[in-house]
Amino acid sequence: MKKHGGIFWIEGAVVYLALVALWILFQFRTPYLPEVDSYYHIKMAYLMRTQHWVWHGFPWAQFSLWKDEFSDGCFLFHVILMPFTFFNDLALGGKLAIVVLSSASFTSLFLVLKLNRVRYPYYWLLIALLGGEFFIWRMGVLRPQILSTMLMMGAVHFLIQKKERSFAVVNFIYALSYVASFIPLFFAGGVWATAPKAERKSAARLFVFGLCAQALAFVVHPYFPKNLRFFFVQNIYVMYLAVSQSVNLYLGGEFFPFDTRQLLLAHFVIIAHLILILSLSWRKGSALSSESKKVFFFSALLWGMTFISKRFTEYAVPISVLFFALAWRDLLPAFSFQSAYKKSRKVFVWGSVLWLVIIGPRIFRNTLLSIQDFSHVHASRFEKAIPIIHQATAPLETVYTCDWDNAPELFYFDHSRQYLVMMDPTFMYYWNPEIWKKWFQISNAQISADQIVHELSQTFKTRVGVCPQFFMAFKGIVLQDKRFRLLYEDPQVFVFSLGNAP
Numbered sequence: 001m002k003k004h005g006g007i008f009w010i011e012g013a014v015v016y017l018a019l020v021a022l023w024i025l026f027q028f029r030t031p032y033l034p035e036v037d038s039y040y041h042i043k044m045a046y047l048m049r050t051q052h053w054v055w056h057g058f059p060w061a062q063f064s065l066w067k068d069e070f071s072d073g074c075f076l077f078h079v080i081l082m083p084f085t086f087f088n089d090l091a092l093g094g095k096l097a098i099v100v101l102s103s104a105s106f107t108s109l110f111l112v113l114k115l116n117r118v119r120y121p122y123y124w125l126l127i128a129l130l131g132g133e134f135f136i137w138r139m140g141v142l143r144p145q146i147l148s149t150m151l152m153m154g155a156v157h158f159l160i161q162k163k164e165r166s167f168a169v170v171n172f173i174y175a176l177s178y179v180a181s182f183i184p185l186f187f188a189g190g191v192w193a194t195a196p197k198a199e200r201k202s203a204a205r206l207f208v209f210g211l212c213a214q215a216l217a218f219v220v221h222p223y224f225p226k227n228l229r230f231f232f233v234q235n236i237y238v239m240y241l242a243v244s245q246s247v248n249l250y251l252g253g254e255f256f257p258f259d260t261r262q263l264l265l266a267h268f269v270i271i272a273h274l275i276l277i278l279s280l281s282w283r284k285g286s287a288l289s290s291e292s293k294k295v296f297f298f299s300a301l302l303w304g305m306t307f308i309s310k311r312f313t314e315y316a317v318p319i320s321v322l323f324f325a326l327a328w329r330d331l332l333p334a335f336s337f338q339s340a341y342k343k344s345r346k347v348f349v350w351g352s353v354l355w356l357v358i359i360g361p362r363i364f365r366n367t368l369l370s371i372q373d374f375s376h377v378h379a380s381r382f383e384k385a386i387p388i389i390h391q392a393t394a395p396l397e398t399v400y401t402c403d404w405d406n407a408p409e410l411f412y413f414d415h416s417r418q419y420l421v422m423m424d425p426t427f428m429y430y431w432n433p434e435i436w437k438k439w440f441q442i443s444n445a446q447i448s449a450d451q452i453v454h455e456l457s458q459t460f461k462t463r464v465g466v467c468p469q470f471f472m473a474f475k476g477i478v479l480q481d482k483r484f485r486l487l488y489e490d491p492q493v494f495v496f497s498l499g500n501a502p
Contacts, residue, residue, distance in 0.1 A: 008114060015110045015125065019103035022129075026140055026374045027095045034098075034377045036405050038142035039412035040423060041074070042094035045081035047415065053079075054222045060411050061422040062398050063439070063460065065431040071223035071230040073179030074144040081142075090412070094142045102139050105150040109318045112157045116291065118325035127273060127324065131317035132266035134258075137373050138314045145314045148178040152315050155184035155210075156298060156322065159191065160291040164205055168213035175217030179234045183315065185210050187298050194297070238426045243308060249425045249436075252405070254311040270317060273324045280331045292326040299323045381492040382406065385466055386413045388488040388495050392464045393417055400456060400465030402443040402474060404428070410466070420460065435459070445473035449481045456498055466495045 033039055058070035072078060080101075084093035109128055113121040129136070139146055151174045158167040167188070174181040188207040195203040221227045242251055257263075264271065281288060288296070302316035389399055389410075398418045401407055407419040420439065421428040429436040438455050441447045447455075452474075456462055467474060469492055478484040478496045488495040 016107040023099040040408035046085040064427040071226040076177040077144040101146040108150040108153040124325040168209040171210040171213040175214040295323040400462040402467035
């Protein structure tokens with residue numbers, strides 16, 4: 001680090017400012033927050049700053065593990081978001097947080113490239129930015145992965161450089177910032193298991209340092225010991241249900257893999273570089289350094305996880321780019337474009353043509369799709385319904401929601417009311433499978449109108465609800481049964497009341 005001196009930090013600052021400009025271009029094409037999770041996270045940070053840093057329960061999810069056994073799996077992430085909640089417009093603060101943190105995540109990749117003395121770090125940063133529209137979208141949403149990716153890069157760097165204390169510090173921060181902080185430990189365990197005898201002791205120390213740091217973070221976590229159960233539900237139980245398909249909770253699409261066409265088209269640039277690097281490695285035999293081999297292992301593991309759940313793309317892309325850069329450094333240490341041109345003009349020219357004809361259009365496509373994605377972010381579908389719900393309910397009253405991803409937006413606009421489940425239906429199913437089944441049957445009108453009225457009033461103790469328009473079967477009962485009243489509807493949602501509700 002000292003060898004780089006001021007130039008290192010100046011380059012990092014220039015790259016960061018350029019990335020800030022890029023993310024401003026993406027984020028401020030509309031004034032709205034992307035994805036429902038963004039509404040939850042910025043409102044959570046606001047309430048932590050203005051009310052309580054720690055809650056004994058989460059009353060905004062009345063029929064969930066959250067109600068009495070809540071643990072904030074992204075505690076430090078929400079703390080970091082607090083300064084952005086001083087804006088009168090929380091959406092503006094949330095978008096600025098995305099700009100600041102996403103730019104920092106990509107800058108962390110650039111700095112790791114520089115610290116590992118790879119050649120052409122700006123080129124490899126560009127390749128990461130061309131990692132596919134799904135990857136760019138994930139990095140442009142106010143969710144903890146924009147901080148987690150930065151911590152992942154730091155953990156990988158310190159792991160391959162055998163910096164035990166630094167690796168431990170990153171793991172400690174990671175465990176307080178994101179519930180899925182265990183991935184660097186998998187990497188460290190893999191390095192330990194595959195290390196040659198001479199390196200086994202140092203590899204074991206790295207793993208133990210990381211493990212102890214995460215264990216300490218779990219113990220000092222403000223929600224200990226509730227965080228242990230949350231860790232199990234969010235990392236093990238939810239993936240078990242998604243993979244085993246023992247019950248369909250209709251989770252978000254991120255829990256499922258890409259189809260083959262999506263995988264190939266979205267990651268064309270990454271795949272092209274992988275083929276190039278592997279072909280060079282095959283021609284040159286065992287020319288890869290131990291650092292490159294380790295990062296290749298990390299990359300392969302992450303892509304394997306992506307084939308199960310595409311949510312791991314945000315890690316697979318930058319770690320793959322780090323592997324490409326390290327392998328290029330190892331395989332072609334004396335490479336330069338000038339020397340390549342002099343040695344083989346035909347190869348250089350044909351390579352340039354290949355880049356412009358095949359890779360260039362794909363770059364343009366990925367960039368255009370990313371811009372379009374952020375241009376299509378629209379206002380919350382529930383914003384216009386909030387005044388109707390507020391008028392029809394009393395403070396602390398539970399509002400029925402037909403779907404699990406309705407509550408974050410309602411919570412954002414009105415935290416004086418309570419809802420059923422927040423962010424993930426797994427927490428309701430784990431808490432009480434029978435309650436989840438009744439909720440699902442009501443929302444999808446799979447039981448009679450009499451049963452629906454009984455469950456709404458007796459089980460869920462609610463008089464007013466809001467649902468997206470695609471719950472047409474349930475809306476049909478609301479329109480036909482005189483015990484219900486349709487209070488409001490627009491093309492996206494409808495609000496209903498039961499019994500004597502206004």
